[in-house]
Amino acid sequence: MTATATRVLVLNSGSSSVKYQLLDMKPDSAGGSAAGTRLAVGLVERIGEETSRLAHTPLATGGDTRETEGPIADHEAALKAVAAELSADGLGLDSPQLAAIGHRVVHGGLKFTAPTVIDDAVLKEIERLVPVAPLHNPANITGIRTAQALRPDLPQVAVFDTAFHTTMPEYAARYAIDVATADAHRIRRYGFHGTSHAYVSRKTAELLGKDPSEVNVIVLHLGNGASASAVAGGRCVDTSMGLTPLEGLVMGTRSGDIDPAVTFHLKRVAGMSEDDVDVLLNKKSGLVGLCGDNDMREIRRRIDEGDERARLAFDIYIHRLKKYIGAYTAVLGRVDAVAFTAGVGENAAPVRAAAVAGLEEMGLAVDADLNAVRSGEPRLISPEYARVAVAVVPTDEELEIAQQTYALVNA
Structure with missing residues (x-):
């Protein structure tokens, strides 16, 4: 070079x-x-x-x-x-x-x-x-x-995509199945969207005026694919996606968390093949399976018109988000910020407001005026009195890849 x-x-x-x-x-x-x-x-x-x-x-x-x-x-x-x-x-x-x-x-x-x-x-x-x-x-x-x-x-x-999540401790990465079987077939939780979680957690620390090593952040990457991560001092300690990108949050077309026995039930009772179940859970579930739309803008429009299916889909989506915010608050012990990113996280103010609503006892709140602002810049949307900062941080996976690539070849 x-x-x-x-x-x-x-x-x-x-x-x-x-x-x-x-x-x-x-x-x-x-x-x-x-x-x-x-x-x-x-x-x-x-x-x-x-x-x-x-x-x-x-x-x-x-x-x-x-x-x-x-x-x-x-x-x-x-x-x-x-x-x-x-x-x-x-x-x-x-x-x-x-x-x-x-x-x-x-x-x-x-x-x-x-x-x-x-x-x-x-x-x-x-x-x-x-x-x-x-x-x-x-x-x-x-x-x-x-x-x-x-x-x-x-x-x-x-x-x-998986690299940022390799810092997860074994107790977070392991599934509770037979160890020999899991090791033989590389079954464990790997996590995805890692470049986004790395970038956003670091930028959130910068927004707070702190070094990443000093900050605990819950990152919510909400796009058509969606994932959450708990980042302690710049290191991922838990994430919602697992062996595949199917696990975790409700997504555009993916179910997220589901009882594994559902797959056995569908094969036995509905006569569905493995491929049929795969397509159902990855391409015909999530928001599109619940209400026929995976565009949050369209879902919100339908809610405003009184569409009950759209309302239920939105409520299920938000309920899952809140569960992960609560779970990762427990995992981290202390949370300095919750950061929303990706297409839905950056642009859907109603999602951000609903995800935080009712969590005031956990130190979380959103300022309605700040939340309504549309901007391409990292910003805080929580009121000054909030114990935990709530941020919107536009992700930039391409820049993260370029920075990591350039740093490596210049080392």
Whole structure:
């Protein structure tokens, strides 16, 4: 890597999509931390279809978003198309200013506790974890291999969704099942959304004017997928997602916590197959299963019109949130802040107000005026008298990946 190489390309490869951002990690003029200036962002979707679409926004030049449609056969073709768009803006992958490519990898198991430079051994271990992340790791591997082929000379770094949660103590990570069976099949609680929880917990500490090591935070990552974490002094001690992203909070299409015997009952009584139950719990449950909508804005609109199904779905969603806030308050012993983040957490003021309502004895309260403010900046929405701060902290997983990648290759 040259001394002038300060750019990081962040890739998030899905089964039929590639999200990307190019960031410049050059330290600020005061010699402080890396700025993370976005130079370009984009998305390739519907890879492998006739109607593939690439949307590219050159932020460095202030240009308008460019969209192209047409067949993109595979991830290699997708990344070549991305490279061409970047080159058109003078930001090509062949630039000597490109320091590394950072890859979001969903599952790193217990082996990967930090960002890792990818070599053959690392790639084999990511492949070995495919059985516990069958929907995500294969797509991540495809993105890595494609990027390696395009720039074999460049450091490729894996940043794992699970890494932040590897600090959980064994009593929080273990399921109460036969130990030999659990160990033989790698059954334990891994947790996900780790880059978001790491970023938001650190930013919450900054918002309070404290070092992360001094702060205990409950992070509520509320998007279509949703998870909670208990973070003590910058280290995750518990999180709501488990072996898979199904466990925990009510989500857009996932059930969250459920009695495991429901699956046996559905197989015996309803004649459903394992695949049928999998689809039911992951794609036809949660908010969409309860009321037919997984968009919180639409659910709130329906509630305002008197829709009882939407009201019940919202109440179930909030009830689960409160249970986790209470549980993690007990786990942490002392809570300095509760931070809301991701699409719903950042934008749905009624969710934030309802999640905290009735928890005044726990030191939690929301100021209605502060809660109603819409802003892209981290902010407190609790009144000054509240013992526990309530914050809205926009997450930035791409920046977190870029920062971890740049720090590793510059170590």
